[in-house]
Structures are given as structure tokens and as C-alpha cells.
Amino acid sequence: MIDLRDANYFVTVAEAGSLALAAEKLGRTQPALTKCIQRLEDDLRIELFRHEGRQLVLTEAGHVFLTRMRSLLGFATEVRREMSDLGTGVAGSIKIGSAATTAEYMLPHLTAQLINQAPAVTLELTVGMNDVLMRALIEKSIDLVFGPLTRSTSESERFESFSLTSDDVVAVASNDHPIFDHPLTPETLAAYKWVLAGPGVATRQWLESTFRSLGLNELQVQMETSSIFLLPRLISETKLLSFISRRNLAPGAVGEHLREIPLEATTMRREFGIIRLREAYFTPAARLLVRIAEESRAQFENRPLPGTESSF
Structure with a gap:
């Protein structure tokens, strides 16, 4: 069985491409990280890294393993959040990804309503391009994306979308x-x-x-x-x-x-709304934000946008 700590160490080393950088980030020693990689390779009976100069480069198996470990760590995080939510109700943190315009146009009203109804909720906002945001959504590092509903997000069974206004x-x-x-x-x-x-x-x-x-x-x-x-x-x-x-x-x-x-x-003709990963844990706080957004549809119609969504 793979230890979650080893999984986290492996992902950090893979993303850093260096034992020294990963050790600094994790606050661990390089020998400790080397033993972690050796444990994983011995358990899996396959090489995960190869050396290219001073860089550690993932093998083909290493790339596959990295994808799986990211999913594993994401799932573990979801479990912790779900267990915490069972005890605290509508609380915790919502991680939102948004285009710059959507953040300015929709989120001020919605977050004000959310904080009014659930004062214990905290928010993390990432503003960026749609490809970056959708990748983060798939990797479960954000919970919701606010922006245009494209054909790929509207027609894919992988995503659930909530239309709020048209444009x-x-x-x-x-x-x-x-x-x-x-x-x-x-x-x-x-x-x-x-x-x-x-x-x-x-x-x-x-x-x-x-x-x-x-x-x-x-x-x-x-x-x-x-x-x-x-x-x-x-x-x-x-x-x-x-x-x-x-x-x-x-x-x-x-x-x-x-x-x-x-x-x-x-x-x-396009639709603006919210996108979530269907398989991801839907926290009570995120559900509340979506409900507030759906109840606010009328306020978004016919309201001038401050700018086009250059991020999508």
C-alpha cells in the first residue's frame, strides 16, 4: 500500500525536478527523499526517475504514476474536507477559478451574499486563462470555475454546468x-x-x-x-x-x-455560468454558492459587462 506521505514527496520531487529543491520545499533532507523514491520503486518494481545531469526526469512509468498520485492526493484532500464538513456544516473553504471579467462582474455580489449567509466560509480566488482553470478543476485544486460555458464543458459528462446569463x-x-x-x-x-x-x-x-x-x-x-x-x-x-x-x-x-x-x-451567442467537476466532492459551501448564483440570474441579465472575458 502506498503511503500518502510518500505520494506527496514523490509529487513534490517530480514537479521540482530536483531533490534539493524538493527537500527545501518540504523541509526534509535529501537522503529522506531518496529513500522515499527507493521505497516506491522497490514496491512497484519499476524505475520512476532517470538522471539527466543534475536534473531528475520522470520515466514513462513515472509520468503515469505522477498522474495517479495527484489524483490520490486530491481524493485524500476531498475525504478530509467531507469529514470536516459533516461536523461543521456550511463552513470551510471554496476554491474558485474565474476569468478576470467574470470575477469583476459576478463574484462581488455572489460572495457578499455567501458571506452574509455563511460567515464561517473562506474563499480562495484564482483568476486566469480557461485552459489553466479547467486543468486545475480536473486536478481538483479548485472547486468551481466561473466563466463562459463552452461546448466542451456543456456537452461532456465529466462536467456539470449551471447557466447564469447569456451574451x-x-x-x-x-x-x-x-x-x-x-x-x-x-x-x-x-x-x-x-x-x-x-x-x-x-x-x-x-x-x-x-x-x-x-x-x-x-x-x-x-x-x-x-x-x-x-x-x-x-x-x-x-x-x-x-x-x-x-x-x-x-x-x-x-x-x-x-x-x-x-x-x-x-x-x-454564448452562455455564462459555473462549471464543476462532476466526480469531485461538492462541499456544502460550494452548493450554497451555486444556489445563490442561480437565484441571482435576474440581476445578471441585461447588465453591462465591464469587459469581455479575455481569459476564455
């Missing part, structure tokens, strides 16, 4: 852009250059897929940015096209001086 993402340009001097067609869009989020962002992936399905040339991306707050001025001064939430064009919104390029073919 349209549209092509935009500065008010005086020359594109408005001509008939507007998808082919017209293909003739101009763009400022967009990175290739891993769902909105950009959708737009690129749409261009391909329409038989258009590839998007001419001249600039990439992860900040919506840079976009309006960039779009205005560079005469680049972009792809942002229609809500951002409303009076008082970040893109109020921009103009929509009204084409049905390049209008992306």
Missing part, C-alpha cells in the same frame, strides 16, 4: 473605420487586420472556425492582448477590427465609442 460577441471597429464605407459582408471582414485575444481563448477560436466554415482567408491577427481595457483605444487608434461583447458597446461601457459590424454570421 453576444460581435465584430467591432472604430466609428470612422473605412469598413463602414462599403457593403458589410464576411468577405469584407477578411480584408482587414485584427486585435484579438490569444489563440487559446474560446471567442477567438470560434471566430477562426467561423472564417474557415465560410471559406474565408485566415484571420489577419496583427496584435494579441489579454486585457479588454486596452482594446477600445487600440481599436480606435490602429483601425484594427476586434471581437468583443455587445454589452460593452452600451452607453457607459468600456467600448461605448466603438461600433458593431452587424453580421449574423459573425455573431457568437
Whole structure:
């Protein structure tokens, strides 16, 4: 039987790639970690690491074992949390992953309601790109992700999602852009250059897929940015096209001086909500937060977003 302490030591060494770094992180000696690795390799009868200079590199078996040990440690953490929750009720910690805009748009109201109803709950918020957040969700290092519900999350049995509001993402340009001097067609869009989020962002992936399905040339991306707050001025001064939430064009919104390029073919309809890993332990506090969010749907509809979700 694998000891949880050995599992933790192994994961730390594997992630550090060095006994010295792992020993410093764990507060243990290098010989102690060496004995741990030897115990595991003797028990499994297989080599988990090989030396490449001063680096410890995982073997093929080591990579498989690392995945299993991460899951094992995650499961052990869930068991501890579940047992603790049985004694404390709605308490403990909720680990939330969110796109930057969703964190600003949805979470202030929701967390205020949660703290009001469950003062003992603590929150850990990670703001990041969707690929990083979804990987963390799968590895059970976060409990919930707030953001757009993509096809992969909505259709996969692996995830459970809760829709909270909808949103349209549209092509935009500065008010005086020359594109408005001509008939507007998808082919017209293909003739101009763009400022967009990175290739891993769902909105950009959708737009690129749409261009391909329409038989258009590839998007001419001249600039990439992860900040919506840079976009309006960039779009205005560079005469680049972009792809942002229609809500951002409303009076008082970040893109109020921009103009929509009204084409049905390049209008992306998306849902915002919460995503959780179906197999993961659903803490009472996390269930309460989801319930508060579902009861708050009406407050999110027709409310201007402070910016598009550049993280998804």
C-alpha cells in the first residue's frame, strides 16, 4: 500500500525536478527523499526517475504514476474536507477559478451574499486563462470555475454546468473605420487586420472556425492582448477590427465609442455560468454558492459587462 506521505514527496520531487529543491520545499533532507523514491520503486518494481545531469526526469512509468498520485492526493484532500464538513456544516473553504471579467462582474455580489449567509466560509480566488482553470478543476485544486460555458464543458459528462446569463460577441471597429464605407459582408471582414485575444481563448477560436466554415482567408491577427481595457483605444487608434461583447458597446461601457459590424454570421451567442467537476466532492459551501448564483440570474441579465472575458 502506498503511503500518502510518500505520494506527496514523490509529487513534490517530480514537479521540482530536483531533490534539493524538493527537500527545501518540504523541509526534509535529501537522503529522506531518496529513500522515499527507493521505497516506491522497490514496491512497484519499476524505475520512476532517470538522471539527466543534475536534473531528475520522470520515466514513462513515472509520468503515469505522477498522474495517479495527484489524483490520490486530491481524493485524500476531498475525504478530509467531507469529514470536516459533516461536523461543521456550511463552513470551510471554496476554491474558485474565474476569468478576470467574470470575477469583476459576478463574484462581488455572489460572495457578499455567501458571506452574509455563511460567515464561517473562506474563499480562495484564482483568476486566469480557461485552459489553466479547467486543468486545475480536473486536478481538483479548485472547486468551481466561473466563466463562459463552452461546448466542451456543456456537452461532456465529466462536467456539470449551471447557466447564469447569456451574451453576444460581435465584430467591432472604430466609428470612422473605412469598413463602414462599403457593403458589410464576411468577405469584407477578411480584408482587414485584427486585435484579438490569444489563440487559446474560446471567442477567438470560434471566430477562426467561423472564417474557415465560410471559406474565408485566415484571420489577419496583427496584435494579441489579454486585457479588454486596452482594446477600445487600440481599436480606435490602429483601425484594427476586434471581437468583443455587445454589452460593452452600451452607453457607459468600456467600448461605448466603438461600433458593431452587424453580421449574423459573425455573431457568437454564448452562455455564462459555473462549471464543476462532476466526480469531485461538492462541499456544502460550494452548493450554497451555486444556489445563490442561480437565484441571482435576474440581476445578471441585461447588465453591462465591464469587459469581455479575455481569459476564455
